[in-house]
Amino acid sequence: MSNNPQRYLITAALPYANGPIHIGHLAGCHLPADIYARFRRMQNHEVLFICGTDEHGVPITLAARKENTTPQAVADKYHEIIDKALYKFGISFDNFSRTTSEVHRETATDFFLDLYNKNLFEEKTEEQFYDEDNKQFLADRYIMGTCPKCGNDRAYGDQCEKCGSTLNPRDLINPHSTISSKPLVMKATKHWYIPLDKYEGWLREWILVGHKDDWKTNVYGQCKSWIDGGLQPRAVTRDLDWGVPVPLPNAEGKVLYVWFDAPIGYISATKEITPDWKKFWCDEKTHLVHFLGKDNIVFHCIIFPTMLKMHGDYILPENVPANEFLNLEGDKISTSRNWAVWLHEYLEEFPEQQDVLRYVLAANAPETKDNDFTWKDFQDRCNSELVSVLGNFFNRTIVLSQKFCGSKIPKRHDDLATETEKNMWLEFNAIKKRMEESMSQYRLREALAEMMNAARLGNKYLTEQEPWKKAKDDVYVGENDFEQLQNKYRVENCLHHCLQLSANLAILMYPFMPFTAKKILLHFNISKRANELLKWENAGRMDLLSVGYPINNPVLLFRKIEDEEIQLQVEKLKVSKANYLAANAPAKVVEPIKPEITFDDFAKMDLRIGTIVEAEKVPKADKLMKLTVDLGFEKRTVVSGIALHYKPEEIIGQQVTLLCNLAPRKMKGIESQGMILMAEDADGKLKFMMPNSKTENGSGVS
Numbered sequence: 001m002s003n004n005p006q007r008y009l010i011t012a013a014l015p016y017a018n019g020p021i022h023i024g025h026l027a028g029c030h031l032p033a034d035i036y037a038r039f040r041r042m043q044n045h046e047v048l049f050i051c052g053t054d055e056h057g058v059p060i061t062l063a064a065r066k067e068n069t070t071p072q073a074v075a076d077k078y079h080e081i082i083d084k085a086l087y088k089f090g091i092s093f094d095n096f097s098r099t100t101s102e103v104h105r106e107t108a109t110d111f112f113l114d115l116y117n118k119n120l121f122e123e124k125t126e127e128q129f130y131d132e133d134n135k136q137f138l139a140d141r142y143i144m145g146t147c148p149k150c151g152n153d154r155a156y157g158d159q160c161e162k163c164g165s166t167l168n169p170r171d172l173i174n175p176h177s178t179i180s181s182k183p184l185v186m187k188a189t190k191h192w193y194i195p196l197d198k199y200e201g202w203l204r205e206w207i208l209v210g211h212k213d214d215w216k217t218n219v220y221g222q223c224k225s226w227i228d229g230g231l232q233p234r235a236v237t238r239d240l241d242w243g244v245p246v247p248l249p250n251a252e253g254k255v256l257y258v259w260f261d262a263p264i265g266y267i268s269a270t271k272e273i274t275p276d277w278k279k280f281w282c283d284e285k286t287h288l289v290h291f292l293g294k295d296n297i298v299f300h301c302i303i304f305p306t307m308l309k310m311h312g313d314y315i316l317p318e319n320v321p322a323n324e325f326l327n328l329e330g331d332k333i334s335t336s337r338n339w340a341v342w343l344h345e346y347l348e349e350f351p352e353q354q355d356v357l358r359y360v361l362a363a364n365a366p367e368t369k370d371n372d373f374t375w376k377d378f379q380d381r382c383n384s385e386l387v388s389v390l391g392n393f394f395n396r397t398i399v400l401s402q403k404f405c406g407s408k409i410p411k412r413h414d415d416l417a418t419e420t421e422k423n424m425w426l427e428f429n430a431i432k433k434r435m436e437e438s439m440s441q442y443r444l445r446e447a448l449a450e451m452m453n454a455a456r457l458g459n460k461y462l463t464e465q466e467p468w469k470k471a472k473d474d475v476y477v478g479e480n481d482f483e484q485l486q487n488k489y490r491v492e493n494c495l496h497h498c499l500q501l502s503a504n505l506a507i508l509m510y511p512f513m514p515f516t517a518k519k520i521l522l523h524f525n526i527s528k529r530a531n532e533l534l535k536w537e538n539a540g541r542m543d544l545l546s547v548g549y550p551i552n553n554p555v556l557l558f559r560k561i562e563d564e565e566i567q568l569q570v571e572k573l574k575v576s577k578a579n580y581l582a583a584n585a586p587a588k589v590v591e592p593i594k595p596e597i598t599f600d601d602f603a604k605m606d607l608r609i610g611t612i613v614e615a616e617k618v619p620k621a622d623k624l625m626k627l628t629v630d631l632g633f634e635k636r637t638v639v640s641g642i643a644l645h646y647k648p649e650e651i652i653g654q655q656v657t658l659l660c661n662l663a664p665r666k667m668k669g670i671e672s673q674g675m676i677l678m679a680e681d682a683d684g685k686l687k688f689m690m691p692n693s694k695t696e697n698g699s700g701v702s
């Protein structure tokens with residue numbers, strides 16, 4: 001047992017149940033929370049790790065409308081997909097609940113009533129947009145109108161997706177309902193507000209003074225800017241028909257606002273699995289830690305703690321180690337643009353490779369700044385770190401032990417040991433200490449890098465000892481051959497250390513790569529005893545494996561990721577992007593046909609084929625190029641607006657169609673004696689109108 005067992009309540013942000021889950025979610029909070037929870041469990045602390053899906057709010061009702069189903073059906077569908085994906089990635093929740101559960105409805109209702117009965121809310125009646133056809137107030141997303149900034153006539157009440165402006169529904173020109181398409185009226189509605197402004201002094205003291213040194217700088221900085229910016233009362237209710245109903249008379253058609261209800265989900269999820277839930281939520285000795293992405297900082301650091309403080313029965317988070325964002329191939333991950341690596345798809349395309357993704361995401365976690373996930377980096381880290389360092393050390397150890405030690409754990413020969421072994425174990429223990437230090441400060445990447453250093457220790461030791469050389473002659477002639485016997489013992493001693501180190505590595509890697517850790521232990525027939533062995537206090541012990549115990553046939557821990565696999569993924573993303581661009585391309589504006597002309601009008605134009613024989617850019621004119629066109633019987637100087645589309649050297653020898661009886665005109669001081677015919681394609685590129693095979697210069701066009 002740990003000398004000082006503590007109680008931890010660890011939460012990971014509730015994913016929203018309107019779509020599947022991607023690597024951004026995993027890297028942002030579920031994976032770091034899992035690593036931390038596993039680590040604390042290994043230290044014999046009492047740990048509860050809680051999460052669930054957030055199933056209320058407008059986006060779910062929008063998704064239901066789009067898919068022509070009910071909000072509950074949308075939530076059911078995505079809850080299952082998300083739950084399954086996180087489970088398969090080894091995210092070791094004690095409870096993965098949902099905010100549509102009965103326990104949650106009761107808990108959220110009681111929470112609201114408690115604050116209401118203490119008279120802590122502010123009530124305000126305000127005019128809001130109302131859809132008379134559907135007899136409902138509309139959430140911002142259901143209101144559409146013309147953006148006052150860019151003129152886009154499909155801007156939403158909260159945002160214009162064309163110019164990116166954040167909007168208020170009142171900003172829109174001609175606001176109308178997306179449900180009925182009718183104009184909206186203003187109607188008074190009452191809501192309940194948390195007076196955040198009244199808690200500003202307390203928040204300042206609690207966060208800006210109290211957590212100046214132990215919260216991450218990105219988290220602290222965001223809190224500071226919110227508080228310094230001045231806190232406003234925030235409504236905790238909404239006019240909507242989907243959510244936890246406001247438990248008051250005359251509050252029909254009103255529900256708790258999703259950000260008020262969702263964090264209470266952590267409490268409900270705890271209640272669901274233990275009657276003893278109060279010791280986790282109401283005992284000051286509990287360490288409450290919230291893991292989340294930076295978009296959730298304000299809710300977990302300012303709003304939810306204020307709710308807990310107002311209620312009074314609950315503890316406050318000790319730390320909120322929020323991560324920044326993970327980008328994908330240099331671009332922001334986006335569900336609507338399908339620019340993402342979806343976990344359920346990864347599991348199909350890289351079966352049994354969960355730990356590779358866990359490793360890459362942890363090694364490259366956006367702990368202090370936004371980071372980029374690229375498939376190339378994924379491949380490099382797998383092949384040059386997991387395969388070449390960790391996998392290589394373990395595989396060599398097992399293969400050599402089978403070959404030279406009869407597939408059994410060989411004896412240790414301390415009489416033959418040198419400083420090398422002693423130093424290796426000293427360094428291993430120093431690594432363990434550094435990992436503890438990093439983990440306790442939520443620097444998980446650093447801890448993982450140390451784990452790899454421990455594997456490098458083993459690789460270096462094995463390479464230096466070269467047991468395969470000492471055991472070259474694996475037929476021992478007998479006890480009398482002293483030299484050979486010494487070599488045999490040296491080989492045994494070396495492999496004994498390597499095998500013990502392998503079992504020790506399983507312990508250090510377990511928080512990060514639980515599947516691989518267990519795979520290692522299977523080689524030593526440890527499956528039932530695995531959880532007992534995988535205790536942090538066991539790391540550094542040289543007697544984890546008993547001498548004489550059988551070793552199973554080697555199974556590769558990691559396989560190489562091939563170029564083709566990576567190309568396939570990159571291609572898939574390109575297709576996503578192309579599909580999105582095609583679906584969202586601005587409607588093509590077709591130029592109206594010009595007024596009719598007579599044949600005689602047309603016949604007045606003298607069109608000839610010519611060849612560009614000289615070309616140079618016109619100084620101080622970005623678009624213009626001065627060309628010399630050979631018409632066979634004479635040469636013409638023509639100024640043409642193609643300089644942004646072609647380089648002079650590209651078009652020498654190009655055949656063109658020239659309107660050669662156009663009145664000359666001067667451009668930038670050069671007289672242009674004609675006009676070259678060009679076509680403009682969909683993306684604005686100019687192309688030459690020319691005969692499809694070489695034609696004699698001067699030929700007429702009709």
Ligand SMILES: [Zn+2]
Nearest residue numbers: 147150160163
């Ligand atoms: Zn706009």
